[in-house]
Structures are given as C-alpha cells and as structure tokens.
Amino acid sequence: MLENSKIIIDLDACTKCKACVNECHYYQIDNETLKLDEEFEEGCEECGKCVAICPVNAISLKTHIGKTLKEVPTKEDLPSFNSLVNLFQTRRSRRQFKKTPVPKDIIEKILDTAGRYSATGHNEENVYFTIVQNREILTKLSDECTKQTKNLIEKFEDPQGRESLKSVFSEDMMQKAEELIPSFKRKLIRISQGEEVWRWDAELIVIHSPRDSATLIENCTLAAGQIMLAAETFGLGTCSLGYITAFFNIFRSISKIVRMPIKHVVGYTLAIGYPKAHYYRIPARKPLKAKWL
Ligand SMILES: Cc1cc2nc3c(=O)[nH]c(=O)nc-3n(C[C@H](O)[C@H](O)[C@H](O)COP(=O)(O)O)c2cc1C
Known part of the structure; x- marks a missing residue:
C-alpha cells in the first residue's frame, strides 16, 4: 500500500500502466515502482482524475472512502449535440x-x-x-x-x-x-x-x-x-x-x-x-x- 493523508494506492493491484503518471504530474514511475512526488500532499487538488483513469481501480482518494463511485456513462447515454x-x-x-x-x-x-x-x-x-x-x-x-x-x-x-x-x-x-x-x-x-x-x-x-x-x-x-x-x-x-x-x-x-x-x-x-x-x-x-x- 502507498498511503498519505489524501490517497491510498494498492501497489499489489497496480499494473504500472502509467495511466495516472500520464494524467497527473504528481505520479511518477521510478525503477518500475509507482511513486508520488514529494509535493503530492501539498499540491494534490483531490480532483480524482487518477481514480477515474486507473483501469484496475487501485487508487482511492480518502474523501471517497465509503462512497460507491458511478461508472462513466457511454457516449450513447449522453445527450446528442442536437438535443x-x-x-x-x-x-x-x-x-x-x-x-x-x-x-x-x-x-x-x-x-x-x-x-x-x-x-x-x-x-x-x-x-x-x-x-x-x-x-x-x-x-x-x-x-x-x-x-x-x-x-x-x-x-x-x-x-x-x-x-x-x-x-x-x-x-x-x-x-x-x-x-x-x-x-x-x-x-x-x-x-x-x-x-x-x-x-x-x-x-x-x-x-x-x-x-x-x-x-x-x-x-x-x-x-x-x-x-x-x-x-x-x-x-x-x-x-x-x-x-x-x-x-x-x-x-x-x-x-x-x-x-x-x-x-x-x-x-x-x-x-x-x-x-x-x-x-x-x-x-x-x-x-x-x-x-x-
Ligand atoms: C451577469 C448577468 C446579469 C443580469 N442581471 C439581470 C438583472 O438584474 N435583471 C434582469 O432582469 N435581467 C438580468 N440579466 C438577464 C439579461 O438581461 C439577459 O440575459 C439578456 O437580455 C439576454 O436574454 P437571454 O438570457 O434570454 O438570452 C442578466 C444577465 C447576466 C448574464
């Protein structure tokens, strides 16, 4: 587990796919290991996009604990441009x-x-x-x-x-x-x-x-x-x-x-x-x- 005041990451589940690293500069891969930038705790805005983008659901914001996160709807479920x-x-x-x-x-x-x-x-x-x-x-x-x-x-x-x-x-x-x-x-x-x-x-x-x-x-x-x-x-x-x-x-x-x-x-x-x-x-x-x- 990688944990700080804002986040918990299940390193066993992490596949090192770099989705979070590409999304947010506070995530880094160092020697095949997922790391957090030293400014993470101060800089993280808790926007949750790392949570949204992780394909194996390895990242949890502490503010999300106890909440069920909704799946992103498919394009078909969005209103059409005309509507x-x-x-x-x-x-x-x-x-x-x-x-x-x-x-x-x-x-x-x-x-x-x-x-x-x-x-x-x-x-x-x-x-x-x-x-x-x-x-x-x-x-x-x-x-x-x-x-x-x-x-x-x-x-x-x-x-x-x-x-x-x-x-x-x-x-x-x-x-x-x-x-x-x-x-x-x-x-x-x-x-x-x-x-x-x-x-x-x-x-x-x-x-x-x-x-x-x-x-x-x-x-x-x-x-x-x-x-x-x-x-x-x-x-x-x-x-x-x-x-x-x-x-x-x-x-x-x-x-x-x-x-x-x-x-x-x-x-x-x-x-x-x-x-x-x-x-x-x-x-x-x-x-x-x-x-x-
Ligand atoms: C920032 C802002 C402040 C406004 N304040 C008022 C107001 O105090 N009273 C009012 O009757 N209309 C107000 N309006 C409505 C505008 O008059 C209205 O948006 C404009 O006439 C265009 O009409 P529409 O909103 O139907 O497109 C305001 C609109 C904006 C964007």
Whole structure:
C-alpha cells in the first residue's frame, strides 16, 4: 500500500500502466515502482482524475472512502449535440413567473448535479447555495432592495450625500452607480405601480463563496450556467439577477436577510420558477464573433 493523508494506492493491484503518471504530474514511475512526488500532499487538488483513469481501480482518494463511485456513462447515454442545441436555444431569461412553489426536491436534484459538478478553479469545490423559497423572506428582500435604491438616489442627488458615498464606494463604483440612476428611477416607478422588478416574483438561488477564493466569480458563474440549463429540463425558467447580486455585496442589510456569512461574496443570483408565458420561436442572434488563427 502507498498511503498519505489524501490517497491510498494498492501497489499489489497496480499494473504500472502509467495511466495516472500520464494524467497527473504528481505520479511518477521510478525503477518500475509507482511513486508520488514529494509535493503530492501539498499540491494534490483531490480532483480524482487518477481514480477515474486507473483501469484496475487501485487508487482511492480518502474523501471517497465509503462512497460507491458511478461508472462513466457511454457516449450513447449522453445527450446528442442536437438535443443540447435545443436546450441552449430554449433557455431564455424569464421575467414572468407563476407563484407556484418549486418543489424542494427538484431544486435539490438540480443543485446536487448541475451545481455540484461544475468546474472550480484549483478544484476548490467551494461554491455554496442559499435557496430562498419562503415568501416572507422574498418580500423582505425585495422591499429592502427598494429601500436601498431610494436611499442611493437621494444620496446621489444631494451634494453632502454624494460626499458620504465617496467614502464607501470606489471611483469606479460611483461612476457605475451614477449611470444606473435613470434605470433605478424607472424601476421605482414600476414598483409604485405594483410590479415586482427585482426577482419577478420568483424564488431565488444565491450562489456564493468564501471571499478568499481565487476564482470566485468564475466558479459561481459556471455553476449558474449549468443550473440555468438543468432547470429548463424540469420546465422551470430562470433569470440572472445582476442587481440583486451587487446589492447583496454592497448592503449588509440585504445580505443579512439571507444570513449570508460575513466572509462570503455573492458571485451570482438566479431567479427560478415556473414561467407564466410561452415562447413560440427562437429569435436570431448576432453572427458568431470568432477569430481563427
Ligand atoms: C451577469 C448577468 C446579469 C443580469 N442581471 C439581470 C438583472 O438584474 N435583471 C434582469 O432582469 N435581467 C438580468 N440579466 C438577464 C439579461 O438581461 C439577459 O440575459 C439578456 O437580455 C439576454 O436574454 P437571454 O438570457 O434570454 O438570452 C442578466 C444577465 C447576466 C448574464
């Protein structure tokens, strides 16, 4: 047996086929013996590809102990390119949702697959999901977004208020927020007419990670992309919510409502629910912008 804090290798079973050596530079063959690089324990990201590639199942990650590993499906079991194309073209941002609750087990199924199996930088697997289904909490969130928007507009329009904002916002944020004021004003008008403009009456999936993650936004965004596609297969619609994501990260009064850990940053927020309207056709997109070298 070759064992360290992360891995156990059954050397008797190992055929020295070099599959693991070719896959990962922390594996070496030295004098016909399988060895681990001295930086293995520090460097191994526990991605499990050595486990996946070993033809005789001689390698086990300690995190896998007690788990039955699923066989890789054959190509026939994967969706065809055409069915994927249909999925890619069917997904649209929805802005009209029924108030029908989304069954918890469906969201769980989507997050446990599409969410959990998306790629993360350095295989950090550090993407967290906060699912907001409770109508009282959802309303509280929308109300607080409205309150903070009103506050922001008031501050921008008052010279003293502007100065106070400069001590909290970077120059870049000040400029971005200023550009958004007309759109915020339009939202407030629609809110006064009874419309729910922050999350379109849908439930929420808030995707977040510890602040020190090197690829936080990318990890959360990749998970969101897979979740949006998986949701379609259950007849669910989604919408990316950039405003709410920003509000979670700027206003503690908003992130507190969903008990966001203080050391986490929200990387993506999705509205999720049953669409109210039906789309009949797929509008054409702008031509592909690609450079071939
Ligand atoms: C990062 C990101 C943030 C977004 N934020 C919002 C938002 O706050 N509110 C909203 O209604 N739509 C939002 N959207 C949805 C876009 O407006 C939408 O993707 C775009 O109109 C294209 O439509 P499609 O998603 O149906 O292809 C966002 C999309 C992305 C990718």
